[in-house]
Amino acid sequence: MKRLLDNGTAPDSLVDLIRRCEDVGRVDGAVPPLFDEIIDGLHRIMADLIATPGQQPIDTPWIQEEHVTFIELIGRGGYGEVYLGTWDGKEVALKKVFRGDMGRDLYTAFAAEIEIWSGLKHENVLRLSGACLTTAFPFIVSPFMKYGTALSYLRSVPTTTYQRIKLMLDIARGMAYLHSVGLVHADLKASNVLVADDGTGLVCDFGYAKLESATRQKGADPSERVGTPRWMPPERLLEHTSNKEGDVYAMGMTAYEIWTLERPFGDVPDARLWSRIIDGDLRPCCDSTSVAMPAQLKSLIERCWAPEPKDRPSFEVVEQELQEILFVCPTDIPMPQEPRAVETITAKVAVKRTKRDELNLNVGDVIKVLGRFAGGLEFG
Numbered sequence: 288m289k290r291l292l293d294n295g296t297a298p299d300s301l302v303d304l305i306r307r308c309e310d311v312g313r314v315d316g317a318v319p320p321l322f323d324e325i326i327d328g329l330h331r332i333m334a335d336l337i338a339t340p341g342q343q344p345i346d347t348p349w350i351q352e353e354h355v356t357f358i359e360l361i362g363r364g365g366y367g368e369v370y371l372g373t374w375d376g377k378e379v380a381l382k383k384v385f386r387g388d389m390g391r392d393l394y395t396a397f398a399a400e401i402e403i404w405s406g407l408k409h410e411n412v413l414r415l416s417g418a419c420l421t422t423a424f425p426f427i428v429s430p431f432m433k434y435g436t437a438l439s440y441l442r443s444v445p446t447t448t449y450q451r452i453k454l455m456l457d458i459a460r461g462m463a464y465l466h467s468v469g470l471v472h473a474d475l476k477a478s479n480v481l482v483a484d485d486g487t488g489l490v491c492d493f494g495y496a497k498l499e500s501a502t503r504q505k506g507a508d509p510s511e512r513v514g515t516p517r518w519m520p521p522e523r524l525l526e527h528t529s530n531k532e533g534d535v536y537a538m539g540m541t542a543y544e545i546w547t548l549e550r551p552f553g554d555v556p557d558a559r560l561w562s563r564i565i566d567g568d569l570r571p572c573c574d575s576t577s578v579a580m581p582a583q584l585k586s587l588i589e590r591c592w593a594p595e596p597k598d599r600p601s602f603e604v605v606e607q608e609l610q611e612i613l614f615v616c617p618t619d620i621p622m623p624q625e626p627r628a629v630e631t632i633t634a635k636v637a638v639k640r641t642k643r644d645e646l647n648l649n650v651g652d653v654i655k656v657l658g659r660f661a662g663g664l665e666f667g
């Protein structure tokens with residue numbers, strides 16, 4: 288910091304904060320900044336540093352607002368909206384925050400996503416093209432993928448069983464790469480996978496991603512409490528921690544989505560699922576899908592969402608097994624482009640931890656039945 292101040296490259300936010308602190312006791316009537324103001328100031332400093340040429344700790348092309356045009360809203364998520372737009376005349380996707388007055392948490396989350404994403408380079412990970420933080424509505428730029436997410440692609444383009452497994456393999460490769468550089472994605476699901484023009488799967492959305500080393504403090508990060516529960520493992524729902532094993536669990540759910548195009552557990556509301564996933568080991572049922580799953584794929588998916596994290600395979604193993612499954616998969620079996628009706632989606636209670644008989648249940652009935660199995664507890 289002293290270096291920044293001495294060589295005159297410190298951002299204004301840093302100079303202001305230091306002056307306010309120095310004035311205390313020196314200038315009549317000067318009051319020290321409140322703790323909250325200091326924290327807020329530090330966040331602004333961080334953002335200023337990221338946006339100051341030559342100071343950014345990351346390798347991101349900084350884009351000027353006037354070179355970009357927003358055309359059409361194509362997606363909406365946790366803290367922002369995604370638009371189809373142009374950057375210097377090229378089609379791009381523009382992810383921007385909802386509002387200009389970014390609170391501290393929002394700014395941190397946005398800067399963290401850019402920082403993590405900008406360091407990633409892999410053929411199965413969506414590329415970051417650039418970002419702009421020096422505007423009322425900061426935004427991130429990435430290449431526009433016309434097919435959109437894995438789900439929209441599979442619903443609009445006829446595919447075979449082989450192509451579905453290949454898409455799973457692409458995701459496993461992208462995830463194995465993330466894990467190899469020490470990152471946890473923490474929000475893997477089919478809607479966070481995009482498909483390139485040649486059908487290649489690309490892992491995207493690093494809004495919850497973090498260094499594995501930063502995930503070891505139990506319950507330390509409030510962002511662990513949000514996310515998408517039906518893709519979350521029991522331990523994350525219970526202890527609010529994300530880790531590599533949790534990503535593997537989410538891979539199981541994502542592979543299930545890609546095979547069936549179904550949302551795991553149909554339309555049962557999140558709040559009614561939590562306790563059943565934690566206590567009952569409730570999982571989607573792979574036995575009754577409209578096209579039968581190859582036995583090896585079913586076994587892999589079920590190991591990915593094993594109740595105990597230690598029983599889940601690593602992404603290297605997932606990748607290797609998917610490759611073997613693909614190797615023997617016929618290339619001409621077409622897959623449906625629509626999911627089954629919601630009423631026919633089933634869930635199952637794993638036998639492993641509960642030592643109960645295996646049950647095949649319609650998700651609509653699952654609540655009542657689990658209530659009986661859990662000793663007459665009232666659910667819902």
Ligand SMILES: Nc1ncnc2c1ncn2[C@@H]1O[C@H](COP(=O)(O)OP(=O)(O)O)[C@@H](O)[C@H]1O
Nearest residue numbers: 362363364365369380429430431432478492494
């Ligand atoms: N590069 C892109 N090309 C096409 N669609 C995209 C692109 N990036 C995001 N989207 C769309 O926007 C949605 C939200 O993007 P995402 O990065 O997942 O943000 P959020 O954190 O808001 O979930 C995606 O599910 C997808 O539909």
Ligand SMILES: [Mg+2]
Nearest residue numbers: 364478479492
């Ligand atoms: Mg998303």
